[in-house]
Amino acid sequence: MKILIADDDPQILRALRITLSAKGYEIVTATDGAQAVRAAIDEHPDVYLLDLGMPQLNGIEVIQGIRGWSQAPILVVSGRAGAPDKVEALDAGADDYVTKPFSVDELLARIRALTRRVPQEEALPSVRLGNVTIDLAARSVTKESPAGRRQIRLTPTEWQVIEILIRNTGKLVTRQTLLTSIWGTEHAEDTGYLRLYVSQLRRKIETDPSKPNHIITEPGMGYRLDNVEG
Incomplete structure (x- = not known):
């Protein structure tokens, strides 16, 4: 433990x-x-x-x-x-x-x-977002395409963002929660940080980043991870 x-x-x-x-x-x-x-x-x-x-x-x-x-x-x-x-x-x-x-x-x-x-948190070793597989235990992201499977590299901050979303799959995660958890309370209002990293994640994970199917924006509130396969 x-x-x-x-x-x-x-x-x-x-x-x-x-x-x-x-x-x-x-x-x-x-x-x-x-x-x-x-x-x-x-x-x-x-x-x-x-x-x-x-x-x-x-x-x-x-x-x-x-x-x-x-x-x-x-x-x-x-x-x-x-x-x-x-x-x-x-x-x-x-x-x-x-x-x-x-x-x-x-x-x-x-x-x-x-x-x-208090029950311990359930481990989430691996999830699928369409043709993308995210393995939390191995800290790896792979994307499948007709040309084969390739590794996707996430920055440490991108990992923090996607991991918090995965551990709250289907639930709203407020912008303040993400900002405070990753950058601290002094950046709780710096939403530009968050938009930048969410945009980068969408480019790496979503099939069409302009019409995200997985990292969903809840206007004025935060983000929600949807359409996830265990």
């Missing part, structure tokens, strides 16, 4: 990495909020341990960004003991809250409880 730990305190990161690794967990770490969101998209952890007071993006912003596309359990581990902080984190999408300092036994029990209670 993979756990992402995000905290700007290097001593806490080191202690948690050593402790949880010794219990058999695979650990990924991040020292600020933006790094945490990028690691979430790249690594797809099974559980998140997040501090609230991080630079770049704070813990609430990270929770909101993750919750736009993932239902994996989020456990806040914070020195903020006030009820308003706990309520804000839980309302944003966190599943549980532990206050620093905490006992290792309690933390492990909370992790076990979350992984029992």
